[in-house]
Amino acid sequence: MKAITVKLGKVGVEIKDIELKQIKNKIKVRTISTGICGTDREIVYNELNFVKPEEGDYLILGHEALGIIEESIENSIFKEGDLVVPMVRRPGNCKLCKIGRQDYCLDGNFIEAGIRGKNGFMCEYFYEDEKYLVKINKSIQEYAVLVEPLKNVMKIVEVFNFLKNRVSWECDDSTYSCKGAWIFGTGPEGILISLVFKSLGLITTIVNRHPLPTNILDFLDINGIEFFNSSSDDWSKKLKDYPMDVAIDAAGTTEIFNQIIENINNNGIIILFGTKGSGSIEKGEFITKIVDKNLSIAGSEDGSKLHYIQASNYLENYAPKQNIKNLITGIYKPEDIWILKEKPKDEIKSIIKWS
């Protein structure tokens, strides 16, 4: 079968012919589509130091996927023809991994499909333990490849709900209509976070430090999400109508962290998801502001099986209303491996169609 692979420690990507052995008690899944994200491109450019093969010196790429069951196993809840999304992270041996919360792994000894220690899904078929498959309704087939990136957002909402219970957050009509969410970063995760916070009823603003292509601006506009260009727009003017009560960073620079601490309202919630991690923090002043403003700050990484299910439910409910299919800006063939090296200018999400 065709598989898109990288050689460990080398820059580049190739399409290889690989045959997988039938594995007992595992379900055979035929790949329908796989999404491409920043992590895949970082792996191709050999920029991540935690990439590990499953065996040999190559790794099949791909962790965002949708597949169809080709051969099930006895007594399985899955039958042939069911649509499924495979989970990325597989548990290690710690206490939290043992209860399915490998997203909160204590020791880092988990494995991740297409990233560390397990082949991914950019191939024509794969064998999978049914525990790590999430059933998908046929009505969302067209964009179900977004379940994986969206599950991260569902976990962010879980963290947000936990932190917001610290103090009353409701507006005087019991809703959140007076509260504002600011999302930093306009990649697919940033846009998905904005859509979900908009659906929660918050005034939602998305931020980048450069102008956006028209297709992204139009998509945000249709969904009632405000765009703020942090290099040229006026912060104090914008904050009057678009308050910052929760800030979610999907980029990861300390410049953004500075801007958040400076502009967020008292009792604000900051959730960090981006991991680019550059720049430095002026400690003293920061501490005073975090304390004086009663801020809560949390990191959020990955998500559990429950979040995959919530993501799939979210797409069933909101994809038609929010035009989510327009997030898929390019559909490519497995042979188009250049797409793993080059990002098209107007890309939100590029996908590879396998069958």
Ligand SMILES: [Zn+2]
């Ligand atoms: Zn663990």
